[in-house]
């Protein structure tokens with residue numbers, strides 16, 4: 001006796017640009033550019049990244065780079081944003097914060113600025129087409145020089161806003177074991193001064209000590225993953241006391257071998273400690289699961305009932321940078337979802353009701369500066 005998770009209004013705060021791609025789209029792009037994709041990526045999809053933590057990450061990085069090499073210009077970039085918005089909206093997401101490092105795409109479109117402008121323009125347009133608000137998180141990489149992160153932070157600051165088609169946050173991604181977190185503090189100050197949310201990755205490949213470092217140095221509003229804060233109760237307390245939202249991506253954690261099974265992801269521990277959680281898909285292209293699947297994991301592997309799932313959805317909305325009117329609309333949609341009668345199985349809800357749910361979750365707002 002459960003309600004379908006794809007009609008539960010929610011926000012999606014952890015989705016990477018290339019990683020959001022549909023496999024079929026990647027294959028089409030590769031064919032059109034004459035690029036041969038690694039067999040490991042396309043045969044027996046989703047790829048087996050291995051269960052050892054280190055091997056998992058390096059395999060992941062190699063395949064991610066191969067996918068990124070197929071994105072070669074404005075049309076490809078616009079298609080990725082469009083499909084990410086469409087796929088998210090179809091799963092009840094009313095607000096998407098798509099994370100992009102424009103560096104790799106810049107050479108094909110004449111520089112960093114046009115690369116970001118294309119993404120922002122399409123975010124606004126695709127959001128309107130699909131009935132979802134799409135904000136952008138600009139992410140720097142730990143594998144590059146910290147001065148490069150400052151350049152991206154200045155670019156992000158220039159496009160800062162709180163509506164669809166604007167930059168709403170600044171992130172730091174790639175291998176947590178690379179670079180010194182403190183070296184990126186200056187970039188995060190630039191972003192924070194422009195009003196951007198601070199949303200670095202942390203505490204996935206590394207443990208609670210890394211979460212503490214990220215808290216101290218980057219003053220995050222949210223942490224990408226942060227699940228391993230459970231390894232030190234004091235750090236988890238610090239996360240909760242600082243009102244930091246954790247972008248928890250169970251499918252990603254298991255695919256990368258951080259945990260061996262969905263039930264091992266410490267979702268319950270985090271929730272019981274009072275942490276605000278926003279479930280995310282991270283990279284569906286490589287992990288094989290999308291946003292609604294993460295809510296299914298919470299239900300099936302962790303026993304979250306509909307009230308608890310609604311709590312997760314509220315966490316995603318409250319942790320987002322969606323405009324206030326969108327937040328209120330989505331939160332009201334969550335309440336209505338709980339008021340609808342339970343389906344006897346997940347498939348009994350009519351298309352009509354599913355469509356209404358999606359509309360309740362939609363969140364198109366005029367772009368505002």
Ligand SMILES: [Zn+2]
Pocket residue numbers: 014016173201224282
């Ligand atoms: Zn991520």
